[in-house]
Amino acid sequence: MIIADASILLGRELTFVNQGFIEIGENGLIVKADAGTYSKNNTLAKRNQIDHSTRRINAEGFLVSPGFINAHTHLGDSIGKDVGVQSGLDTRVHPIFGIKRSILKNTRPEHLRSFMRNSAISMMKKGITAFADFREGGEQGINLLTDAISDLPIKSVILGRVEHYFDSSKIKIKSSHRVGAIVGNKGKLSNSSGLTRGQLQNARQVLLACDGFGLSGANENTDESLKQYHYLVDKKKVEKTLKKPLLSIHAAESKETNKLSRLNTGKTEVERIMQYLKPDFIVHMTNASEEDFTLVSKNKCGIVICPRANGVIGVGIPRVAKMLKSGCTVGIGTDNVMLNSPDILKEMDYIWKASRAIEDDLINPREILKLATVNGAELLGLNSGYIAAGRAADLILIDKRHIDLYPVHNVYASIIHRATENSIRAVMINGKFLDEP
Secondary structure: OEEEEEEEEEOOOOEEEEEEEEEEOOOOEEEEEEEOOOOOOOOOOOOOOOOOOOOEEEOOOEEEEEOEEEEEEEHHHHHHOOOOOOOOHHHHHOOOOOHHHHHHHOOOHHHHHHHHHHHHHHHHHOOEEEEEEEEOOHHHHHHHHHHHOOOOOOEEEEEEOOOOOOOHHHOOOOOOOOHHHHEOHHHOEOOOOOOOHHHHHHHHHHHHHOOEEEEEEHHHOOHHHHHHHHHHHHHHHHOOOOOOOEEEEEEOOOHHHHHHHHHHHOOOHHHHHHHHHOOOEEEEOOOOOHHHHHHHHHOOOEEEEOHHHHHHOOOOOOOHHHHHHOOOOEEEOOEEOOOOOOOHHHHHHHHHHHHHHHOOOOOOHHHHHHHOOHHHHHHHOOOOOOOOOOOEOOEEEEEOOOOOOOOOOOHHHHHHHOOOHHHEEEEEEOOEEOOOO
């Protein structure tokens, strides 16, 4: 397929090209993307030239962008939209006593499956071609989500967990255990203050069923259990397997969680996480300090922000400019469907404007768009996120003449705070439009 005569955002820097083409191979990967008009020999040709041997789409009037990547969701909560809307963070989503836990516990699996599938369809219509989900419910919960989206083209990164949480009041300062004490004979893990042998076996099964761990938070884990999760993933990474598991956790979402961590351990959530867990990325960091940002950057750990969810529960606004200035790779997600619609366009709009209100360093709209494309792909290990040879053809076609956009003077600003689902005229995943068989 050839998408010709389109405006395109090319490469890792999302460079705007007013007229260009994208050649897509039968395997769904981009063969070539460049400025100019396509010809069979990849040389500039007259505007009206048609290559009859290749399916060619005239995309004049459209802007082709990489598909959006929703780097953090909880689709399982789709059934609880706006329940407890006046409540705070812990009341709504705490893994032990929150409203969310009660809803999930009392929801029939077939209903949960249906609502998760609906949310995935909603994301595709809004230009989201891939998402990462923190999936509760152990192996059964993972299988339920996998089944729910099995007939949909949207790409998923499913991060599971063991449904075991430690009492935060019992996580005390200066644990005396070393890593060597966690790893028992013949590489088997066991420790009374960490996960039990049975829980470790459950964790291994979870890891086999999905793409990695998506943990609740440091305050629900001892130092030992954080080390154990790191060991399990690290061990899996060195084995000769096709997939390398990801490791992620929530942290510093509210001032209260940070305060609790300092009270019980003498450290911030981020300090404990970077010392014992060493994840690939951390979700939220809304109330993290600049020292925390520096620590995360130094350890080459990414950050996924969820601005609207933070706003809904009143915990603050992520300081994206400070994160980027510290050298962090930052992605963006819509978080819990109980709190938010899974809409990355709304997410980008919100954080761009909110950041300008609270931060001295202003973020330009192109950097915001990179959060939802290039950076999300990097954090999740996806072969998409930008338009270049060898990358998956996960694309969206935006109508530049849409009533809400025309005339377009700044494509990046137009996308992040004027584009809507209605201005997205086509979505492509792996070289196929959503309505193609």
